[in-house]
Amino acid sequence: MKAAAFAYCRPATVEDTVAELQREEAKVIAGGQSLVPVLAMRLARPRTLVDINSVAGLGRLDLDDDALRIGATVRQRCVELDARAGVVPLLRLALPSVGHRELRSRGTVCGSLAHDDPAAELPSVLACLGGSVEITGPTGFRRVTADQFFLAAMTTATQPHELVTAAFFPIARRGEGFGFGEFARRHGDFALAGVCVKVSMAQAIVATIACFGVADGPVVRDVSGLLESMLTDGPDTTEDTVRDGISAVAGDLAYDIVDTDGDVHASREYRRTLLSVLLSREIARAYHDAVRSMREVS
Amino acid sequence: MTNVVPALARVESHDLIEVGFTVNGTPAQPRVAARVTLSDVLRDQLGLTGTHVGCEHGVCGMCTVLLDGAAVRACLVFAVQLQGSEITTVEALGRPDQLHPLQEAFSRHHGLQCGFCTPGFLMSAFDLLSHRPDVTRAELPNELSGVLCRCTGYRNIIDAVDDVACAYREGLPGPGNCNSGRSLVGRNAAGPVSTPQDPVGNQETDADGGGLHTIDAIRLPTSEPTVTITVDRQIGATMDGVARVFSDVQLMARCLPGAQLTDDLGGGRYAGRATIGLGPVKLSFRGVAQIVDQQRDRITILAQGRDAGGSGAQAQFSLAAEPSAEGARLTADAQMFLTGRIAGFGRSLAGDVSRRMFADFAAAIEQAARGEEPVAAEPPSAARLLTAALASRMSAWWAAARSRIARRGAGVQNSDDR
Ligand code: FES
Ligand code: FES
Numbered sequence: 074m075k076a077a078a079f080a081y082c083r084p085a086t087v088e089d090t091v092a093e094l095q096r097e098e099a100k101v102i103a104g105g106q107s108l109v110p111v112l113a114m115r116l117a118r119p120r121t122l123v124d125i126n127s128v129a130g131l132g133r134l135d136l137d138d139d140a141l142r143i144g145a146t147v148r149q150r151c152v153e154l155d156a157r158a159g160v161v162p163l164l165r166l167a168l169p170s171v172g173h174r175e176l177r178s179r180g181t182v183c184g185s186l187a188h189d190d191p192a193a194e195l196p197s198v199l200a201c202l203g204g205s206v207e208i209t210g211p212t213g214f215r216r217v218t219a220d221q222f223f224l225a226a227m228t229t230a231t232q233p234h235e236l237v238t239a240a241f242f243p244i245a246r247r248g249e250g251f252g253f254g255e256f257a258r259r260h261g262d263f264a265l266a267g268v269c270v271k272v273s274m275a276q277a278i279v280a281t282i283a284c285f286g287v288a289d290g291p292v293v294r295d296v297s298g299l300l301e302s303m304l305t306d307g308p309d310t311t312e313d314t315v316r317d318g319i320s321a322v323a324g325d326l327a328y329d330i331v332d333t334d335g336d337v338h339a340s341r342e343y344r345r346t347l348l349s350v351l352l353s354r355e356i357a358r359a360y361h362d363a364v365r366s367m368r369e370v371s
Numbered sequence: 372m373t374n375v376v377p378a379l380a381r382v383e384s385h386d387l388i389e390v391g392f393t394v395n396g397t398p399a400q401p402r403v404a405a406r407v408t409l410s411d412v413l414r415d416q417l418g419l420t421g422t423h424v425g426c427e428h429g430v431c432g433m434c435t436v437l438l439d440g441a442a443v444r445a446c447l448v449f450a451v452q453l454q455g456s457e458i459t460t461v462e463a464l465g466r467p468d469q470l471h472p473l474q475e476a477f478s479r480h481h482g483l484q485c486g487f488c489t490p491g492f493l494m495s496a497f498d499l500l501s502h503r504p505d506v507t508r509a510e511l512p513n514e515l516s517g518v519l520c521r522c523t524g525y526r527n528i529i530d531a532v533d534d535v536a537c538a539y540r541e542g543l544p545g546p547g548n549c550n551s552g553r554s555l556v557g558r559n560a561a562g563p564v565s566t567p568q569d570p571v572g573n574q575e576t577d578a579d580g581g582g583l584h585t586i587d588a589i590r591l592p593t594s595e596p597t598v599t600i601t602v603d604r605q606i607g608a609t610m611d612g613v614a615r616v617f618s619d620v621q622l623m624a625r626c627l628p629g630a631q632l633t634d635d636l637g638g639g640r641y642a643g644r645a646t647i648g649l650g651p652v653k654l655s656f657r658g659v660a661q662i663v664d665q666q667r668d669r670i671t672i673l674a675q676g677r678d679a680g681g682s683g684a685q686a687q688f689s690l691a692a693e694p695s696a697e698g699a700r701l702t703a704d705a706q707m708f709l710t711g712r713i714a715g716f717g718r719s720l721a722g723d724v725s726r727r728m729f730a731d732f733a734a735a736i737e738q739a740a741r742g743e744e745p746v747a748a749e750p751p752s753a754a755r756l757l758t759a760a761l762a763s764r765m766s767a768w769w770a771a772a773r774s775r776i777a778r779r780g781a782g783v784q785n786s787d788d789r
Contacts, residue, residue: 074427074461075406075407075411075427076408077406078385078404078406080381080382080383080384080405081379081381081384081405081449082379082381083376083377083378083452084378085378093381101526105443105447105448106447109408109429109446109447109448109449110428110447113428113446114428120384122405122449124452126375127379150441166483172517172518174442174495174514175432175435175442175443175444175498175517175518176429176443176444178438178441178498179443179448209517246607259516260512260513260516261517263515307622
């Protein structure tokens with residue numbers, strides 16, 4: 074179908090964008106790869122689309138000491154291809170699974186966060202890493218951490234008159250390792266279940282998972298104790314041992330995490346099974362990666 | 372991926388916005404409402420119907436084109452967002468006589484059946500191989516997952532793309548049909564132009580071919596013509612006689628079988644109609660002709676018309692005469708671009724019929740140049756056209772058959788003989 078008619082503007086500055094957003098039923102468009110299908114199916118009929126692709130500065134990718142800052146109009150595929158993004162390995166692991174190449178050419182990282190589809194990869198990446206989002210509104214900008222940003226399915230802390238101007242993905246440190254995995258009916262489709270893992274072996278063992286496609290938003294859990302209990306040989310424990318050990322208990326973990334009814338694509342039980350497989354595989358992989366990172370640097 | 376579009380002040384939903392971008396190397400300035408997608412502009416306004424539309428909401432990948440060098444879904448981008456962008460569609464990939472390696476590979480590997488998905492696959496594969504010439508066969512199913520095919524089962528598509536990937540590890544050849552400088556009109560632009568009331572140009576035209584009158588310049592498609600005809604004929608008429616015909620548009624029109632001028636639009640433009648009947652097929656074209664060059668010894672006419680049933684034709688006719696021993700030698704060239712039902716005849720039959728019509732046209736011009744009233748002024752003789760077309764095929768067949776018989780008779784054993 075065709076989108077219903079809408080007024081359109083393409084402001085040059087963030088201030089003008091915010092001013093335009095004060096109108097009733099105005100919606101921001103950047104890449105549009107989530108929004109245009111919604112418009113085409115007439116699930117939404119905003120009166121005005123405020124296109125932020127001309128806003129100066131939003132297309133920047135910057136690196137500071139702690140984080141990779143991704144501006145609101147930076148395309149997913151640019152991040153995928155830009156060497157600077159290598160400092161956030163989890164992002165690089167996840168991006169090839171975000172939609173299809175043709176969607177990533179146009180779709181933005183921030184747009185995916187702002188849209189917050191429960192089955193989307195990038196919200197879980199941000200949540201797993203404990204990143205944050207910059208929201209700009211009439212009174213200026215504020216930074217909101219991932220746990221405060223994703224509220225429910227397709228609902229974030231962004232108010233209707235505000236826009237996401239950037240996202241901050243923490244840079245990987247020595248001794249950190251990552252895992253990412255998902256099951257989808259076809260590569261690039263929304264995942265039936267997926268998981269992001271971050272393991273740090275630098276000091277105390279810290280392991281965090283963020284699951285997607287299994288609840289109404291990213292489900293973040295601290296699994297440090299679980300991982301530690303698997304390391305029977307300390308840092309010499311093999312990846313296989315960790316995987317096998319976790320797989321014995323991953324079913325219970327998945328049972329607890331999956332909070333969605335089945336749909337035409339997969340039942341609740343099937344999603345639990347998928348998630349438990351992914352958990353054991355990816356936690357073990359992240360652990361292995363963390364050990365490698367520890368050894369590489371020292 | 373990097374083009375930064377200039378800012379634009381607010382436009383209301385009913386406003387039309389002129390957007391300037393480049394399509395296949397040629398600048399275009401469509402006027403669109405904000406909600407119109409790139410795929411609709413390409414197909415409906417620019418006539419580039421190679422970009423297919425399946426789902427219209429980003430699922431199937433049929434509409435894949437390159438935007439500033441990267442594959443995107445044209446149904447998920449609003450045209451108004453593309454000021455200053457560079458768009459490449461499947462039409463740019465290759466030419467009929469010189470296909471792009473990807474197109475050749477699809478053909479060789481039977482990578483298509485109905486062909487509906489093919490433009491999407493070609494553009495997606497082009498993007499993939501131009502960014503990742505090292506892609507492995509094992510990666511192809513995932514990398515090509517953005518386009519759906521309901522016919523082939525994908526294997527042959529993967530074979531085709533893998534074949535090209537292996538052959539061009541050093542880099543994929545670029546699009547072979549990006550011709551800047553030629554006007555950009557695709558194959559079905561013969562249709563009425565769109566209006567604010569009818570942004571996609573769906574409305575039937577009025578009895579006089581209404582919308583067509585508003586075309587201020589006829590532009591031919593950049594694609595290869597469906598039919599190219601050249602007639603070379605010695606005519607028993609003087610150069611003066613020929614000049615008289617070339618200067619009298621009404622008389623020339625009477626030389627064309629089934630044609631009729633209905634209106635002089637001024638500025639060398641004429642409205643008219645042309646009727647063709649071919650067995651059960653009846654086409655009645657209404658359209659505009661424009662004289663772009665008119666001299667004593669040559670004339671060039673552009674024509675564009677459409678039949679109510681959706682067939683479209685655009686053509687350029689050039690006639691030139693030079694003195695010869697028998698009086699004059701008439702050379703006539705026609706390039707015709709056909710769309711819709713008429714193109715469905717298949718190239719060869721449409722070609723045969725057009726060729727025959729054109730030969731009749733040349734004969735009628737000869738008569739007119741001698742001062743006789745041209746015979747083609749009669750109503751179109753469908754039966755005659757068809758028989759003529761068939762007769763010329765029959766005689767070609769008969770000639771071939773005779774030569775086979777002759778060879779047999781001479782006892783020549785040839786593997787061609789069956
Ligand atoms: S028509 Fe664009 S993806 Fe289906
Ligand atoms: S060839 Fe028919 S859909 Fe692919």
